[in-house]
Amino acid sequence: MRIEVFMRLKQENSMRSIIVTCLMALVLNLVCIQITTAQVVWSDAYWKENIKQLPQLPSGWEMVPDSIIVSPNRQRMAFKMQRGRGLIVVLDGKPSPVYRKIGKLQFSSNSLYLHYIARENGPWYLVRDTHRRFAKEFVGDPILSNQGKRTAVIFKTPRMLQVRIAGVNGPVFDEVNRDSITFSPNDKQYSYFARRGKYWYVQIDDQTAGPFEDVTGRPVYSSDSKSHAYMAQTNGQWHVVQDNKPWQVANETAQIAFHPNSKQLFAWLRVDSPNWQLHINNQPVEKAISSTPVPVIFGTKAYAWAARLIVGSQTQMIREGKTLPIHGYILPDTAQFDPKSIQLVYVTRTDDGEHVTIDDVLxxxxxSILAEDIQISRDA
Incomplete structure (x- = not known):
C-alpha cells in the first residue's frame, strides 16, 4: 500500500487559508453572472456553451441574491428574479409564471427535475419544472428522494398535518418530524416519525408502527433497501427496532447505521452501566465499550469496520472486534480504510508529535497532520 501524506506545520495554516480564499474568489469571478434589467449575460465560456441565455424580459427584473443553483450534471441552471412584489423562477432560460412567494429551489439528484413550492395569493403549489402539481398549505419545502424519483411534502389539513409522498396522502397527525422523513436507497420505500396526541408513531410506507413514548434520530435503511430500523421508547426503556422486531431493552440507544456493504446493523446501547457498548444485529461486541457513543467507520468489504473508543481520557481503536494497542491520543475524524479494507489508517498524537498510524504501527x-492531507493510493 502506498500512502502519500502532505504535512502542514500549524503556523502555515493561516497562509493556506489565505490561498484558499483567493482561489475561491478567482473561481467565483470566472463564473460570475452579470445582471441587467433585461437579460442575463454569462461571463464564462462553459456556461455559454452548456446553458441557454435568458431571453428578453420586461424591464425592472432583478436576480434574487444567492438563489442560483446548478444541476448535479452541470447542464441546467435555475434562479429567482424579482420585480416589486412579483417573483419568477428562471429555469434553463425560461421564466415561470409570476408568484408572490417561492420556496427553496432543488434539482433532483439525476438532474431531470427542478422542485420547489410557490404561491400566488391562495394556497401553495408543488411545482416540478414549470408544472404545478398540487395546491395545499405546505409546511416547509419539498424533500427529495435519493434518486429524485419521489418528493415528500407536509401540508396542513383543517386541524392536523399530513405527508404527501409520490401523490399519495398519508395518515393525519398532530406533528410530523420533518427531519425524520427518509427514503430507501432505491426510492421505493419511505418512513418518518409523527405524533398523535402524546404518543409517537413510525410511518413505514402505508403501515403505522406504535404507539411509542418517544423516538430519536431518524429511520435508516440497508443499502439494498430490504431492511429498515429505528429507535423508540416504550415503558421508559429504549430499544432498536430492526425490520419490525425490537432488540433488547436499554437505558439509551444511539448511532444506528447499516454497514453499506452488508445487512449488519450497528448501534450503541447503554444497558445498566455508565458506559456504552456497540451491538451488531442485537449482539454485543465484547470489547467495543466507550464512555460516549462514537461513529463507526466502514470499509468496502462487508466485514470491515472500526471505531475510535473513548474511555475516560484515553482513546483506542477497535477493528472488527479486536482492540489495537494504545500509543497516544487518536485524533477524531481521521480514521479511514484503504480501498481494499486491508489496513486502517488514522492519526495518533504522542509527546513526539502527530503520527500517521497504520493499524498499530506509528x-x-x-x-501537525491534517486528515485531508492523507491520501491512500487506489491500488493499495
Missing amino acids: LEPYQ
Whole structure:
C-alpha cells in the first residue's frame, strides 16, 4: 500500500487559508453572472456553451441574491428574479409564471427535475419544472428522494398535518418530524416519525408502527433497501427496532447505521452501566465499550469496520472486534480504510508529535497532520 501524506506545520495554516480564499474568489469571478434589467449575460465560456441565455424580459427584473443553483450534471441552471412584489423562477432560460412567494429551489439528484413550492395569493403549489402539481398549505419545502424519483411534502389539513409522498396522502397527525422523513436507497420505500396526541408513531410506507413514548434520530435503511430500523421508547426503556422486531431493552440507544456493504446493523446501547457498548444485529461486541457513543467507520468489504473508543481520557481503536494497542491520543475524524479494507489508517498524537498510524504501527512524527492531507493510493 502506498500512502502519500502532505504535512502542514500549524503556523502555515493561516497562509493556506489565505490561498484558499483567493482561489475561491478567482473561481467565483470566472463564473460570475452579470445582471441587467433585461437579460442575463454569462461571463464564462462553459456556461455559454452548456446553458441557454435568458431571453428578453420586461424591464425592472432583478436576480434574487444567492438563489442560483446548478444541476448535479452541470447542464441546467435555475434562479429567482424579482420585480416589486412579483417573483419568477428562471429555469434553463425560461421564466415561470409570476408568484408572490417561492420556496427553496432543488434539482433532483439525476438532474431531470427542478422542485420547489410557490404561491400566488391562495394556497401553495408543488411545482416540478414549470408544472404545478398540487395546491395545499405546505409546511416547509419539498424533500427529495435519493434518486429524485419521489418528493415528500407536509401540508396542513383543517386541524392536523399530513405527508404527501409520490401523490399519495398519508395518515393525519398532530406533528410530523420533518427531519425524520427518509427514503430507501432505491426510492421505493419511505418512513418518518409523527405524533398523535402524546404518543409517537413510525410511518413505514402505508403501515403505522406504535404507539411509542418517544423516538430519536431518524429511520435508516440497508443499502439494498430490504431492511429498515429505528429507535423508540416504550415503558421508559429504549430499544432498536430492526425490520419490525425490537432488540433488547436499554437505558439509551444511539448511532444506528447499516454497514453499506452488508445487512449488519450497528448501534450503541447503554444497558445498566455508565458506559456504552456497540451491538451488531442485537449482539454485543465484547470489547467495543466507550464512555460516549462514537461513529463507526466502514470499509468496502462487508466485514470491515472500526471505531475510535473513548474511555475516560484515553482513546483506542477497535477493528472488527479486536482492540489495537494504545500509543497516544487518536485524533477524531481521521480514521479511514484503504480501498481494499486491508489496513486502517488514522492519526495518533504522542509527546513526539502527530503520527500517521497504520493499524498499530506509528510512522515518523510531524508537528501537525491534517486528515485531508492523507491520501491512500487506489491500488493499495
